[in-house]
Amino acid sequence: MSASITAATPVKPRSGVLLALSGLLLGMFVSMLASTVVSTSLPVIIHDLGGDQTAFTWVVTATLLTTAISTPVWGKLADLFSRKLLIQIAILIFVLATAAAGFSQDTSTLIAFRAVQGIGAGGLAALSQVIMADIISPRERGRYMGLFGAVMAVATVGGPLLGGFITDTWGWRWNFFVALPFAIAALIILQRTLHLPALAKKKAQIDYLGIVLLSTAVSLLLIWVTLAGSSFEWWSAQTIWMVGGAIVSAILFVVVELRAKEPLVPLTLFKNRTFTLAVIASIATGIAMFGASVFLGQYMQLARGATPTEAGLMTIPMIAGLLLSSIGVGALITRFGRWKPFLIVGSVLLIAGAYLLSTIHYDTNFALVSLYMFLLGAGVGMTMQNLVLIVQNTSKPTEIGVASSGVTFFRSLGGTIGVSVMGAALATKVTELVGDAKADLTKAIMSLGEKAPYWADQLQSGSIPKVSAMPQALRVIFEDIYAQGISHSFLIAVPFAIVSLIAILFLPNVPLTRMTTKERIEASEADFATVSVPAGLDVAVEPEASDVVASADEGAERADAPAGASAGR
Structure with missing residues (x-):
């Protein structure tokens, strides 16, 4: 009989975990603050730079696009190089690009710097x-993921409020500089408090061709x-070239990933039912979160x-929903070890919130709008971090990086596509409604x-109007036009939210392990070292990695079980 792992490494005290996470939490705060601080200012920014609705969409999409593309790259690098060094580099890239965006003189420059920002x-x-x-083990991670949710909520609440105040007081350019002191503090704290176990040395092999094809x-x-429908017709030569090129590139990407020694996105991950459904x-x-x-x-x-x-004050109900649900559900998952009911409820709230927001008008009672936003925020808070958690729980410990970044990648990709389609x-819709309201x-x-003459020139410029500065006669018309257009956009998120609910219903309800990634690797190595073979055979038997991990996790569960629980087996 082979020996089994009967005890897990002692869990790090909560104070030690919080100290190690402090720099990480501040780094996430920097990221969220730098992103959200300009959210309420974007209409003003695009108006001042002379941009139209397409430019507005691309200022957001550029960041989401490079975030989505770079996420699996960072995940692969995390399995090969020092994770501490990598996250410090990511913070530097993000904040320097954000500061540079503050000097933009036109929308093209702003979009370019926002694209670099997305890499970080x-x-x-x-x-x-x-x-x-x-x-942190998956079972304990729920509590700390609640902290991440809280940090995100604080940044998402404080960012728009701070951004609106800065824009109204000193001008929108200062929004891009506000994250710099927080970034410096995050780098110092990370250097002093984050101490990670050393990775086994590997020869780095980066899938450069995969990166190019995916991008x-x-x-x-x-x-x-x-651009389709505005710059050219939906059915046109440009459509054939772009869609055809995207399909060919996607097919080639799959072929390359199947043959690469160190694939950017290991397609074997999709053999894991939990990973596929979580994606x-x-x-x-992603569509609900970024679109909203x-x-x-x-x-x-x-x-x-x-x-x-x-505008920053008026979006607080959505952030309140996200804050309460992420912290509350994280604590409940850690306490009871159950995660699926919360994900199901969260996906139902996503559907309800997205549908109800598709019914709003310019004069809808704001109490109702607040309720709709709260429901959507609560749905995002219950699902976003916990989908990553359950994937990490079932992935091989040696593939935690690519598995985690894989889910994050598809969430960012969903958000990117969602914002593009909604935009x-x-x-x-706005162009159509303006034409209908010409008289x-x-x-x-x-x-x-x-x-x-002044307002006639303003409307003919094609840039996003500053509705709050319009005369009442024009303001009422444009408020109605944009309300109809935006509510129409939210309807696009509803079918995707329904698909999400179906996927979550079919997720395997796997219990959360109490072992960290490092402990799982050590347990796997110990289990492998004690694998026995039938007498008389000199050939070493090499178990499947997934079997080793499962054996190690089963051993940990036996260690967590009450004394005598295994005696009756």
Whole structure:
């Protein structure tokens, strides 16, 4: 009989875990703050830089696109190099690009710097999850993921409020510099407090061709979604080239990944039912999360005439839902070890929130709008981090990096596609509604007397209007137009949320292990070393890695069981 692991490494005291996570939490705060601080200011920024709705969408999409593409790259690097060094590099890239964006003189420059910013954001998103798996077991991770949810909620609440105040007081450019002191503090704290176990040395093999093909496929698809219907017809030569190029690049990517020694996204991960279903569910979560954060700010300013500061205050209900659900559910998962009921409830709330937000108008009672936002936020808080948690729980310990970043990648990809599609739908709907309201607009402009030529030129420029500064006659018309366009965009998220619920219903209800990634690796090595073979055979038997991990986790569960529980077996 082979020996079994009967005890797990002692769990690190909570104070030690919190100290190790302090720099990580601050790094995530920097990332979220730098992203959200400009959310309520974007309509003003795009207006000042002379951009249209397409530019507005691409300022957001550029960051999401490079975040999505770079996330699996960072995840692969995390399995090969020092994770501590990598997350420090990610913070530097993110913050320096954010500061540079503050000097933009046109939307093209702003989009370029936001794209670089996304590379750093991809590292922070992927590496934070991987590092957590290094020092906290899945069973205990729920409590600490609640902390991450709380940090995200504080940054998401404080960011728009701070951004609105800065824009109204000193100008929007200062929004891009506010994260710098926090980033410096995060780097210092990470250096002093984060001590990770050394990785086994490997020869680094980066799948460069896979990176290029993935980037090409995703970029072509998003450029097509954003420009089709406005810059060219949906059925056109440009559509054939872009969609055809995206399909060919995607097929070549799959072929390359199947043959690569160190694939960017190991396709064998999809053999894991939990990973595959979590990926499907994460796409819908990304659409809801990123779509809401982008278009709710626009709704408050363009459909309700709010200033940037007011818009930040008006989105608090959604963040409150995210904050309460992420902290509360994280603590409950740690206490009871059950995760599936919370994910099911969260996906139902996603459907309800997205559908109800698709019914709002410019004069909808704000109490109802607040309730709808709260439901959507609660749904995101219950599903977002916990989908990563359950994937880490069932993945091989040697593939934690790529598995975690894989789920995060598809969530970012879902958000990128969602924002692009919702933005394209909004631009098309607004153009259509402006055409339908041409007679009313002409009448309203003529009623302005000597100011009529000024507002006529403003509307013909094609840039996003500053609704709060419009005369009442024009303001009412544009508030109604943008409310209809934005509510129409939210309807796009509903079918994806339904698919997410179906995927979550079929997720295997695997109990959460109490072992950290390092402990699982050590247990696997110990189990492998004690594998016995039948007498008389000199051939060493090499077990499957998944069997070794399962054996190690079973041993840990036996160690966690009450004394005498195994005696009756």
